[in-house]
Amino acid sequence: MNLDKKLIYAPETYQYTDHALNEEEIEKDPFVQFNKWFKEADDEIPESTTFSTVRLPEGRVSSRIVLLKELDTEGFVIYSNWGTSKKSKDFETCKYASLTFFWKKLQRQVRVEGIMRKVDYKQSEEYFQTRPRGSRIGAWSSPQSQVIESRQVLEDLVKSNTEKFGDNGDIQCPEFWGGIKIIPLEIEFWQGRDSRLHDRLTFVRDDESQPWKLNRLAP
Ligand SMILES: Cc1cc2nc3c(=O)[nH]c(=O)nc-3n(C[C@H](O)[C@H](O)[C@H](O)COP(=O)(O)O)c2cc1C
Incomplete structure (x- = not known):
């Protein structure tokens, strides 16, 4: 990509004309x-x-x-x-x-x-x-935002938690x-x-x- 030329992402011509909001119509709460x-x-x-x-x-x-x-x-x-x-x-x-x-x-x-x-x-x-079972296992398995060595590390954590929780057992919120x-x-x-x-x-x-x-x- 050539970045010598200035990139313009939003055309100036785009207008916001469809709606209005005023003090009379806004809800009190x-x-x-x-x-x-x-x-x-x-x-x-x-x-x-x-x-x-x-x-x-x-x-x-x-x-x-x-x-x-x-x-x-x-x-x-x-x-x-x-x-x-x-x-x-x-x-x-x-x-x-x-x-x-x-x-x-x-x-x-x-x-x-x-x-x-x-x-x-x-x-x-x-x-x-209310979350799907996979997402509940995911929450238990992911050390969110920590550096991990590879995708495999995550998959291994999911695998071991899936085995731990079994197919139908309860999965409580961590x-x-x-x-x-x-x-x-x-x-x-x-x-x-x-x-x-x-x-x-x-x-x-x-x-x-x-x-x-x-x-x-x-x-
Ligand atoms: C559409 C969308 C929805 C997301 N929803 C959530 C969410 O509800 N909770 C959450 O923790 N991360 C959610 N994420 C992931 C976060 O953007 C973020 O990657 C993660 O929370 C880690 O952020 P942190 O380390 O800055 O706390 C969502 C990402 C996208 C793109």
């Missing part, structure tokens, strides 16, 4: 508003979201795609490995995190910033049991695996508009016990 947009999102994996965490004391940021699995009146729940992954090491040093959803077809973005809290084992176990709830302090609803004059309405609060305040931000 950001969780209700999120739910409404989530249901309307018709992208292929609407629950996929960029999850960012921070490692202190350096303040180094790391992002990855995860899937939103639950939403209740407290926050957004995602599931992962909390023993070896990068996000788990970040969690030990800093509880702040963000989620960024992008729903291309409706030209919408939602940004969530908040505080991570582990969900209890019972809730994680309930979700874990202690190192489970849900994290992001309790939001800010939720921004971004609707693409013509000439890049987008609508941005953001709910903010200082902590969980405070009522939400709604602000409009310049695009």
